[in-house]
Amino acid sequence: MKSFLMILIFGVFFTLHANVEDDITNMIVQNSEKVTSILKDKSMPKAEQDKEIVRLVDPLFDFYLMGKLCLGKTIYTSLTKKQKSEFHVVFNRKIKESYINKLHLYTDEKLEFEKAKRIRKTRITLLSYLITKTEKKPVIYKFYENDEKKWLIYDVDIFGVSIVQTYRNQFSAALKTKSFEQFLEELDKDKSQ
């Protein structure tokens, strides 16, 4: 009886967890299919495509956390409340633009998804592959569980390059020689990245 109970408890536990990973996998697969169909829709103007994609990906990402991570703890905690909110406004726009620009580069390639994997209690990664004519290239979505128990993407690692880590490098280097205001102004101005 005792052992039956144990099996039941663990069974429920594992099932619950398996559900989260499956949910994440399914959510991303469906989402990416939608995004791909938008990108392939030649009749839709680019601006509208972008708007649609943002609408689709916005709920999946935690852009607020990404902004914090890109600045790094030391810098972020030294900012005033006003600076922080100004930064998040600029960064939100920028990261979305940048992500969408990268999506536009790969409209014709097929995507393959593996099953999401829990690597820590509050972390899940989803490995996918971009299939080109000659090779398979890895794209990893990184999820974390926020305080509201919601799983959100905090970073994407494209072909071995983390978006957050490249921004961390870029921001910390820029802030070595510039004031925060100058940095923010340049970040806002620079539409290319």
Next chain:
Amino acid sequence: MIENFYKNRIIKFPKITLFVLFCIVTFLAFYIPRLSVDASAETLLLENDKDLIYTREINSRYDAPDFLVITYTPDAPLLSEKSLKNLKSLKKDLQSLNFVDNVVSILDVPLFKSPSKPLKELIQNIPTLESNSTDRNLAKAEFLSNPIYKNNLVGKDFITTAVVVNLKEDKRYKTLLDKKNATKKASDIKAFKDYREIQRAREHLNLQEIRDVMQKHSYDAQLFLGGVDMIADDMITYVKSDIKTYGSIVLVILLLMLYIVFRELKWVVIPIVISTASIVASTGLFGLLGFEVTVVSSNFISLQLIVTISIIIHLMVRYRELFITRNELSQEELILQTVTSILKPSFFAIITTIAGFSSLVFSGILPVIMLGWMMSLAITVSLIVIFLSFPAMLVLMKKSDKKVYFKTRVSLTALCSHLVEKHKKSVVFFSMLIFGISILYTFDIRVENSFINYFKKSTEIYKGMEVIDRSLGGTTPLDVIIDFPKPKDTPKKTVKKNATEDEFDEFEDEYNAIKNQNQYWFSADKMDVVRKVHSYLESIPEIGKVLSLGSVLELGRSLNDNKDLDDFALAMLYNELPQRFRKIVLSPYVNIKANQVRFSMRIVDSNPKLKRDRLLKKIKYDLVHKLGLKKENVHLSNLMVLYNNMLQSLFNSQIKTLGLMLVLLGIVFFILFRSWKVMLIAMIVNVIPISLIFGVMGYLDIPLDMMSITIASIAIGIAVDDTIHYLHRYKKEYAKDHDYVQAMKRSHQSVGYAMYYTSITIMIGFLVLVLSEFTPTIYFGLLTVLAMFSALVTDLLLLPALLLLVKPYKK
């Protein structure tokens, strides 16, 4: 004692003396083949130069193979079917040579805009000139605008292209060199030298094979060969061929001159046999001792010839003088008197010359030190051979019945003594004037090392280097290495944490763990530095081509709608670039492990305005003061720096050794003449030819470099000999009647003739060198003639004028 030695040994047993000498010279002759000529880059570098160690370190860190460049200028347009077909066939032939690693030409470099394609399509299949999809008109435009190809792979006029022949790495050479430099053990040095000899011979053959291939393809195009390896090989070839050709022509002219002056076969045979024996003996001795002839010391045979002939002529003139004045003496007695009266001044002349050359030993520059040792040894050998063989040979010959009076034939020495007698003050005044003017022009001397100017304009190497300089980005390699500051570890602050901060920490740990991965190295701040340094270096007119990560960034920008590649794109580029392209565009310019970048440049060697030392100093100064880099993070390296270091230290050592040489001369003069006044007079007389040499070099814009640096030593060697012989004789003549003027006249008519004949014979002989194809040989010939001439003039005019004015001898 000396007299007894000559009387009882040499003159008594001349055949035995000559036989023993013959055996020794023959024994030493066997070692001549062991003497190697080494003109490689290694010998021209300073042994303990920290820049040499640094350059070796950089060369091993970056992917930069040894290469040769063939310039290819077809008769038809460069991208025509015919030219490309021929180029392809040339490439195939070069590729088939077993020492060639690969050949890079316009045929096989990636083309990104011919026509333009989306980046991801390009990365999957990068087209070349030979791809079906390539549009040749667009390709031409791309070659002329691509930051890596323009002024490098193709000339600005799009008529000439470069074919880069990358050579297989000689790992054994590098291993042996490293071992030799690390242990400095005799066995390792020998192993390295032995291997280098084999390798040099092989390199020579390899170049010949490349030339054969070029010859085969030269019907529809003009081809030239360039590259650092080629310069070294050609220099050795020129040095060797000059020694052979001009060495023998000089010898023939000396023979003729000796016959014209002395009119007796024995006075031709004796000097030539003795000089040849001396040169053979010393060359063999150098082989036995494992010495190497470098471009600096390649003149040793000429120097030894001058000194040897000079002593023999003094002996011959003295013998003939005694023959005329003391005809009653037997041949043995004549010889004895000749040898004993000339031995002392000759000995001292040799000692001072050796003192002069030994001062080179303190220069700290290996080829110059070797020249010092070689000259000192060679002159010692000459002294021994002359004073053993001259009396022995002469005693075997009959006493001549010919009486030749010098003064009936040549009156120039009499004219000199007359001039001094009447115008001694004017002589001193004019000498001082010449000295002053020479000193002024001395300040115009440039310390430069221009390879291109070593060769005449008609030579293949000059033409090749000129095309590479003019159209394909320059010759002498120079690297700028920039270190980036080490990233600081994130400070761990002990602040009060709340739950969110703990979570922040978890993420921080995750990113700190990956931040040092290679792909994240390409940060915007580093790339800014790269772009700034690259465009600064490109702005310098003396620099031909700059290749660096900056060129890659510029290329990336042109492929990215003229927007700079961001950190993400660069990280991606690093991860995604195929290995074969990484070897071309990244590994020669970036070393992530060392956290540094390399800017590879070539200097336009043929630019007449090029001031190498000033350029290097300016680059370093500007990078620190104008671009704001830290001094300790900026380094210059490669051949340009190493040759410049050697030249600058040659220049410093020249001043140092000249100073030391004068001090040594002063000491020897004082010991010899026992008088401060005579010592000072002798010094003044010897300083003027040196200043004149430097003044003429300044006036004619002959740069002071590793080839011309030895001229001052030669000038001293020649001038000192004449001064000592003259003063020695003058003192003897003065002792006869204590009459300064008569002593001068008698000295001029005796030793004066010897000096005159020596100078004329050698001057005419050495003028032949002007015909050489190798500029250093021409300068050497001209300056030696000038040194001989000025030494003769100062010793026949200024020296007696000063003696008459100062009157240094007591009655």
